[in-house]
Amino acid sequence: MKTLLQTTPSGLYCAAGDFYIDPLRPVKRAVITHAHADHARGGSASYLCAREGLDLLQARIGPDAPIEALAYGEQTTRHGVVLSLHPAGHIRGSAQVRIEHRGHVTVISGDYKTAADPTCTPLDPQRCHTFITESTFGLPIFKWPAADTVLASINAWWRQNRGQGRTSVLFAYALGKAQRILAGLDPTIGPIFCHGAVAKINRIYRKAGVSRPETAYVGDIKDKALLRGALVLAPPSADHPAWMRRFPQRSRAFASGWMRIRGHRRRRAVDRGFIISDHCDWDGLTATIAASGADAIGVTHGYSAEMVRWLQEKGRAAEVIEMTAAAETPVDEGGA
Secondary structure (H helix, E strand, O other): OOOOOEEEOOEEEEOOOOEEEOOOOOOOOEEOOOOOOOOOOOOOOOEEEEHHHHHHHHHHHOOOOOEEEEOOOOEEEEOOEEEEEEEOOOOOOOEEEEEEEOOEEEEEOOOOOOOOOOOOOOOOOOOOOEEEEEOOOOOOOOOOOOHHHHHHHHHHHHHHHHHOOOEEEEEOOOOOHHHHHHHHOOOOOOOEEEOHHHHHHHHHHHHOOOOOOOOEEHHHOOOHHHHOOOEEEEOHHHOOHHHHOOOOOEEEEEEOHHHHOHHHHHHHOOOEEEOOOOOOOHHHHHHHHHHHOOOEEEEEOOOHHHHHHHHHHOOOEEEEOOOOOOOOOOOOOOOO
16 A cells, blocks of 8 residues: 555654654654544654644643644645645544645544534545545444434433432543533533533633533532532543542433443443444444545554455455554543
8 A cells, every 4th residue: 555654663654754643652743633642642852733722732741842733724844745734523623634745645534523513623524545544433333323312312311310319420531522512511401510620621622712501610519419410521530439429319421432332331330321422433434435535545543454344345445554552542531
C-alpha cells in the first residue's frame, strides 16, 4: 500500500515532512488529532493541532506547551509536504490530518463520527488516495440509535428517578461525551451536578461559547437533600464505594457505544445502559471509507482485522496498520 506514513516505536511517522501523528512518546514534531489522552501526550518539542481544540490540548499538556494551531482547512508546508487539518466530528477540536506530497494524498482520520453533535464541528470527509481509518466499532453489530432518541431516554430515566426521590448517576467520558449529553439534558427536570473531572472540561467548553444547561460541582453540595432527584454526571472511574456513598438512594447508568453489547452492560453492573458513542458505528465507518474515494485503506484500532477482511471481500485494497507500541486509554477517556 502506497502511503506517506510508516509505523515506528514512536507511532505514525511522515518521513518526508519529519513529523509524527499522535505520537506514543515524546518526539520533535507532533501533529495531534484531538485532546483525548490516548492521542495527546506531553513532552514533545512542538505540537500542531486544530485551532478549535487548542484550549483542550493546552489543558491536557500544559498552557505553556509549544503549540501551533491551524484553522480547519488552513494549509502549512513541512519540507515540501502540504499538511492541513479537517473536522472529524469526534469531540470539539478533533481533526483528520490531510498530507499531500508529489501529488499523492493520504488522510489520517483520527477518531471520528458521522452523527450530529452540537458541541463540535461535524465531520468533513476528505477525498484521498490512501485513507487511514480507525475501526473502534468495526463490526456490523454496532449500529447506533438516533442520538435524540437516546437523549430522550436519558431524560425519561432521570424524570422517573426524580419522582422516586433517587439520584440519577450517569457515567460518561469526561471530555466530549459528557458535554454532548449535557447539551441534550432537560434542565426543567431538576438540578444537574458534575464530578470535578467533568466540571473542569465544562469550564473550557463554556468559555468557548458551547451552549449547555447550568451545572454545579457536586463536591460543593453540603445539603445532601439537594441530591435527591438530581442528575449527577461523572466519569467511569468515579463508580466506586468511597465516592458513591454520598448517594444512598440512587440509580446508576452508563453511556457508551459499548452498551450495545449485553455482556458489557452486565460487567458494568449498572441499572441502565445508554447507547451513545463519539465514534462511528459500522454504517458510519463504511460510508466514510466510501466517501474518501481512496484506492488503498489502512485500518487501525479496534476491530481492524475484521474491517480489513470485509473490505478485501469487497475487492478493496486494505491492510491493518499495526502500531508498534500500545498505550492504554485511561478509563475516563477515549470517547467510546
